[in-house]
Each structure stands twice: as structure tokens, then as C-alpha cells.
Amino acid sequence: MLTVQIRKQFTANGAAPFLLDVAASFAPGFTVLFGPSGAGKSTLLDCIAGLQTPDSGEIRLGEEIFFDAARRIDASPQRRELAYVFQSLALFPHLTVEQNIRYGLANLAVALQRERLRKISSAFHIANLLPRRPAELSGGEKQRVALARALVTHPRILLLDEPLTGLDAALRRSILEDLRAWHAANPIPILYVTHNREEVDAIGEHVLTLAGGRVQDSGAPRDVLDAPRSVQLAQAAGFENVLTARVVEHRPTDGVMRVALDNASTELEIPLGDAAPGSEVRVAIRAGDILVATEAPHFLSARNILPGAIESLETRGVIVAVRVKAGATFLVHVTPGAARSLELAPGQLVWLVIKTHSCHLVR
Amino acid sequence: MSVEALFLSLRLAATVSLVLLAIALPLAYLLAFFKWPGKFLVESVVALPLVLPPTVLGFYALIAMGPRGPLGQLWEALFGHALAFTFAGLVIASLVYSLPFAVQPLVASFESLDRRLLDASAVLGAGRPRTFVRVILPLAWPGVLTSLVLSFAHTLGEFGVVLMVGGNLPGVTRTISIDIYDKVQALDYTAAHQTALLLVVVCFAVLSIVYAVNRRVWSLWPAK
Numbered sequence: 251m252l253t254v255q256i257r258k259q260f261t262a263n264g265a266a267p268f269l270l271d272v273a274a275s276f277a278p279g280f281t282v283l284f285g286p287s288g289a290g291k292s293t294l295l296d297c298i299a300g301l302q303t304p305d306s307g308e309i310r311l312g313e314e315i316f317f318d319a320a321r322r323i324d325a326s327p328q329r330r331e332l333a334y335v336f337q338s339l340a341l342f343p344h345l346t347v348e349q350n351i352r353y354g355l356a357n358l359a360v361a362l363q364r365e366r367l368r369k370i371s372s373a374f375h376i377a378n379l380l381p382r383r384p385a386e387l388s389g390g391e392k393q394r395v396a397l398a399r400a401l402v403t404h405p406r407i408l409l410l411d412e413p414l415t416g417l418d419a420a421l422r423r424s425i426l427e428d429l430r431a432w433h434a435a436n437p438i439p440i441l442y443v444t445h446n447r448e449e450v451d452a453i454g455e456h457v458l459t460l461a462g463g464r465v466q467d468s469g470a471p472r473d474v475l476d477a478p479r480s481v482q483l484a485q486a487a488g489f490e491n492v493l494t495a496r497v498v499e500h501r502p503t504d505g506v507m508r509v510a511l512d513n514a515s516t517e518l519e520i521p522l523g524d525a526a527p528g529s530e531v532r533v534a535i536r537a538g539d540i541l542v543a544t545e546a547p548h549f550l551s552a553r554n555i556l557p558g559a560i561e562s563l564e565t566r567g568v569i570v571a572v573r574v575k576a577g578a579t580f581l582v583h584v585t586p587g588a589a590r591s592l593e594l595a596p597g598q599l600v601w602l603v604i605k606t607h608s609c610h611l612v613r
Numbered sequence: 614m615s616v617e618a619l620f621l622s623l624r625l626a627a628t629v630s631l632v633l634l635a636i637a638l639p640l641a642y643l644l645a646f647f648k649w650p651g652k653f654l655v656e657s658v659v660a661l662p663l664v665l666p667p668t669v670l671g672f673y674a675l676i677a678m679g680p681r682g683p684l685g686q687l688w689e690a691l692f693g694h695a696l697a698f699t700f701a702g703l704v705i706a707s708l709v710y711s712l713p714f715a716v717q718p719l720v721a722s723f724e725s726l727d728r729r730l731l732d733a734s735a736v737l738g739a740g741r742p743r744t745f746v747r748v749i750l751p752l753a754w755p756g757v758l759t760s761l762v763l764s765f766a767h768t769l770g771e772f773g774v775v776l777m778v779g780g781n782l783p784g785v786t787r788t789i790s791i792d793i794y795d796k797v798q799a800l801d802y803t804a805a806h807q808t809a810l811l812l813v814v815v816c817f818a819v820l821s822i823v824y825a826v827n828r829r830v831w832s833l834w835p836a837k
Contacts, residue, residue: 301732327735340733344751353747354737403737 252276252407252439256297256307256317270294270304270463276407276439282450283443284475285460285483291443292337294460295409298441299334300327311406333405335413339396341384347395348380354403370402374428390421397425401432408440414449426452450475459483484534484612490581491535492612497527506553506606509533516577518604519553523611534610537583541603542572544592554604556580560596563589570594576602615808617784618792619815622769625700625788629707630765633715636708637760641719642745646731663713671777674706678778698780703788706778707768714763722756723749762823766816 255273270290283291296302298309300316303324309317316325342350348367355363371377374394384392393413400408414422433440442453450457450471457474459466461483467474475483484492495509500522507522509531518533525531547555558576565571570589572582580602584594594600643649644656662670677684678696684705688696696702726749734744750757772790779786781795789812796805 299732299736301735327732328738328740330736331738332736334733334736336729336733338727338729340727340729342730342733342748353734353739356739356743399737 253310256304258304278437280440280455282457289460290463332407333400334409335396335400337411351399370398374398410442489534490537493533493578511577519606520609532612534612537581539608540582543601552603552605556602560598615792618789622789626765626768629768633764637715645720645723667773671774674778703779710774711764711767714767715760718756718759722753
């Protein structure tokens with residue numbers, strides 16, 4: 251069990267001061283660190299690895315103390331015996347793949363080095379790449395080599411900072427499978443940083459969300475990311491609409507409350523949340539969770555039916571992004587087929603249909 | 614034509630550039646990778662020879678190396694002979710004179726290294742010496758080469774410092790630039806021409822080889 255409880259203040263020149271303030275435990279298994287860029291994810295990994303020093307707090311792996319500000323303990327990165335795959339991968343460009351992988355094995359006998367090299371390169375399917383240099387590798391190959399170089403040392407913790415960025419989904423899945431297979435035989439805490447929602451779903455298990463240097467939430471991906479608690483996280487988790495609203499009234503018997511959008515004449519019904527009537531709140535809604543109708547709909551269970559006018563349409567691959575002015579401006583995703591059959595066009599009057607539970611209260 | 618003076622100059626330049634590399638590598642390492650109080654003072658001292666006239670440098674070197682100077686007395690106590698007007702004295706003065714040319718290319722190439730490579734090395738268990746030998750030096754070799762070539766060339770062409778601390782002893786301190794100066798003073802233009810031309814040819818040959826190996830050798834600040 252890796253236990254982290256640290257604070258670190260940054261006072262960058264010109265930039266706003268930033269405080270990383272994290273308390274969390276990481277059991278063996280995958281923990282996804284999810285959050286918008288600038289949330290402090292990489293800094294947290296750097297502190298765990300010993301590459302940056304927190305101002306206060308402690309970091310422990312079981313009984314072993316990596317860092318304890320009060321007792322002035324700060325183990326060097328070399329002595330923490332963990333592995334860290336950086337976003338840039340940081341393969342040594344002047345060394346071959348084999349030399350890169352054996353770099354962390356310098357203290358072992360040569361025969362043992364060869365044995366470890368053989369095992370890890372077959373586990374990550376890179377045995378044929380050993381004589382090459384990093385510049386001669388494809389993106390996916392580089393990522394496999396970086397993982398192999400990290401894992402061949404038999405680390406006690408694995409830190410992964412967006413290691414699979416820029417790969418297509420199939421390649422990402424195949425590398426993740428290899429990583430899962432390795433992990434089944436070597437159960438250690440794996441901290442996996444990403445801001446890619448698809449990767450979160452692919453890895454599953456456990457998510458810890460960070461925003462503004464603080465832990466926002468933790469739990470299963472569905473629970474945490476489908477009900478984001480902050481505006482930054484809502485945007486990072488793919489909630490295209492984050493609207494400012496004011497609470498009008500609570501209806502506790504129905505478990506809902508009514509909020510008024512900016513212009514005050516448009517109201518939404520959203521799940522009852524921790525906000526007093528009159529207070530300002532933000533409401534996050536996925537563009538894909540909003541329906542569009544070209545006639546006023548009747549006999550629907552959805553509680554929010556807002557009249558509006560289309561401002562613009564934009565085709566992005568397999569979705570059409572429709573901007574609709576309905577009190578506030580909503581972004582709605584429909585399929586190209588739907589856009590065609592409804593003959594959606596700028597200026598057209600439409601009705602937006604939003605279920606109460608598609609509206610999420612965020613801080 | 615003074616082959617003796619040419620060889621003396623080459624020997625001086627080679628000695629100085631090699632000794633300087635040994636001094637400049639740790640100095641550049643400390644300047645590039647660490648923050649410490651008073652660093653700006655060391656940086657200023659290293660850059661000082663760029664600004665000062667060689668005569669000022671030579672003047673103080675001469676005083677320090679003289680029989681009553683601290684360096685001269687230490688040398689006398691250690692080796693039993695004076696330091697001024699010797700080859701060793703020339704080497705010491707030239708080390709100071711060419712120091713910035715050795716240090717700056719190294720600092721520049723160290724600073725342009727991807728810090729994440731050094732982090733990766735540390736996380737993989739390598740201590741600072743191993744990181745220096747296996748990661749920093751191999752990746753910063755254009756900077757090392759630039760440092761060697763610049764301090765070699767700068768020492769080869771020095772005049773003022775040599776004149777002040779070396780005097781003009783054939784085979785000991787009469788370097789090629791002093792030799793040419795002497796010949797011109799004596800109005801022996803033919804001999805001056807021959808020596809000067811020889812120097813041009815030798816320098817051109819050295820630089821051609823270096824450029825053929827490494828195109829960016831003269832760039833003090835490597836392009837990223």
C-alpha cells in the first residue's frame with residue numbers, strides 16, 4: 251500500500267500560485283489519476299518518485315518511509331526502487347533498445363541481466379527490436395520499450411504519465427493487455443495518469459480525480475466521471491455544456507430542484523443537490539444526452555423541454571455538432587442521419603429535450 | 614620560417630585545451646545542473662577573460678607568478694625553480710585566458726539536454742557519476758568537441774598574455790604569434806609571411822577536419 255499525504259506550494263513567476271495538496275492511498279492494482287491538464291498529476295508522480303520534494307507531509311510504501319518532512323527523511327529516486335514512464339518516454343536516444351532496457355540492471359550479474367531482458371522483451375513483443383535505436387522505432391514500439399525498461403527492474407510501484415498518448419485505440423488496447431498480463435504476475439500499485447476518457451474506461455478499476463492540485467473524488471470510473479463534481483473535471487470528462495444557473499426552488503419530495511439559466515426566463519429541473527435557493531450553481535450536460543425535436547414534443551417523461559433556435563451546424567466526423575440558443579447556448583450532438591432527416595438548418599426553431607438526471611450539479 | 618615556434622604553439626594549445634577540459638567539465642556540470650548561492654559570482658569570474666584585455670590578465674598573471682607572487686613562491690617551493698618565463702607559466706596563464714571558451718559550450722550543451730533523460734536515469738537506479746558518464750557526456754559530445762576546439766584555437770592565437778608572462782625565449786616561450794611579431798619588427802617580411810601562411814594552413818586543416826565531423830562546432834549555443 252502506497253500512502254501519500256503531501257503539500258507543495260509553487261509560486262511561479264507571473265503565473266498564479268499553485269498548491270498541490272493531496273492525501274491518498276494506492277493499493278496494488280490500477281489507479282487512474284484523471285484530471286484536466288495543470289491539475290497537478292505529473293507533479294504528484296514526481297513527488298512520489300523523489301524527483302521533486304514536497305514542502306510538507308509524508309510518503310510511505312508499507313512501513314518504508316520515502317519522504318517525511320517532519321523527520322527530514324527524503325530517500326533519493328535511486329533508493330525508492332520504483333518505475334516511472336514519462337509522457338515523453340525519455341528513452342536514451344544514443345543507446346540501443348537492449349542497452350536502454352539493461353540500463354536499470356547494472357547491479358545484476360550479466361547472466362541475470364540477459365535472462366530478465368529475454369523475459370521482458372518477449373512479454374512486450376519487442377524481441378526483434380533489441381538492436382535498434384529509439385529513433386528507428388514507431389510510436390507504439392517506443393511505448394512498449396519504455397514500459398519494458400521500467401518493468402524489467404522489478405519495481406515496487408509503477409508510475410505511468412500518459413504513456414499511451416497518441417496511439418490508436420487498437421494499439422493502446424494491445425499494449426494495455428500486455429501490461430495487465432504483467433501486472434497479474436506482479437501485483438504492485440500502478441498509478442496511471444491520463445486525461446483521456448477512453449483510456450479510463452479501458453483500464454477501469456479505480457479512478458482518483460484531481461483538479462486544481464486537490465483530490466476531487468475517487469471510486470469506480472462510472473460513479474466518479476459520470477457525475478463530475480467540478481467544472482474543470484466536467485469539461486475533461488467530456489461534458490460539453492457547463493451552464494451557469496441560479497437555484498429557484500427545492501422540491502425535496504420529488505428529489506429535484508429547479509434552476510434558472512442566465513436569462514432567468516428559462517428553467518431546468520435537475521436532481522436535488524447541495525445548493526440553497528438563490529445560490530449560483532453550474533450544471534453540466536453532455537452534448538450527446540440532449541435530444542432535438544422539430545415540433546413541440548408531448549407525452550414525454552423528460553422534464554426539460556426548451557424551445558430554441560439553431561445557431562450553427564458543424565459536421566465533425568460521425569457527429570454533427572449543433573449549437574442551439576435556448577436561453578443559454580447549448581451544444582448538442584446528433585448523427586449525420588438525424589440531421590438530414592430532420593433537415594436541421596441554421597435559424598430553424600427546435601425543442602431541446604433533456605432528462606433531469608442528465609443534468610449534473612458541479613462546483 | 615619557425616617550425617620550432619609553431620610546434621611550441623601547438624604543444625601549448627594542446628596542453629591547455631586538454632587540461633581545460635578536465636577543469637571545465639566539472640565546473641560546467643555544477644553551473645548547468647545546480648543552483649547554489651554565489652553562482653553568479655563564479656559565472657562572472659569565468660566570463661571575465663572575455664572582457665579584459667589580455668595585457669591586464671597577463672600583468673596580474675606575471676605578478677602572481679613572479680618570485681614574490683603567491684603562485685611563484687608556491688611553485689618555487691614545490692619544484693625548486695621560478696615559474697615566470699617558463700612553459701608551465703604560459704600554460705597556467707593560458708588556462709585562465711581560455712577558460713570561458715572551454716566552459717560556455719559545455720554549459721550550453723548540458724543545459725540543452727532533456728532533463729527527463731536525467732530523471733529517467735535516476736529512477737532506473739543510476740547515481741550522478743553513472744548518469745554523467747552514460748547519459749550526459751555521450752549526448753553532449755558536440756559541446757565537448759566545441760569546447761576543445763575553441764580553447765585550442767583561442768590559445769593558439771593568443772599574443773598579449775604570452776608577451777606579458779612568457780617573454781620571448783626560443784623553444785620555451787616564443788610562440789608563433791610572438792615569432793611573427795618579432796619578424797615584422799625586424800622588417801623580415803619574407804619570414805613573417807612564411808610563418809603566418811603556415812599558421813593559416815595548419816588552422817584551416819584542423820578546422821576542416823572538425824567541420825567535416827561536426828557541422829555545428831562553432832555554435833556556442835546549440836540550436837534546439
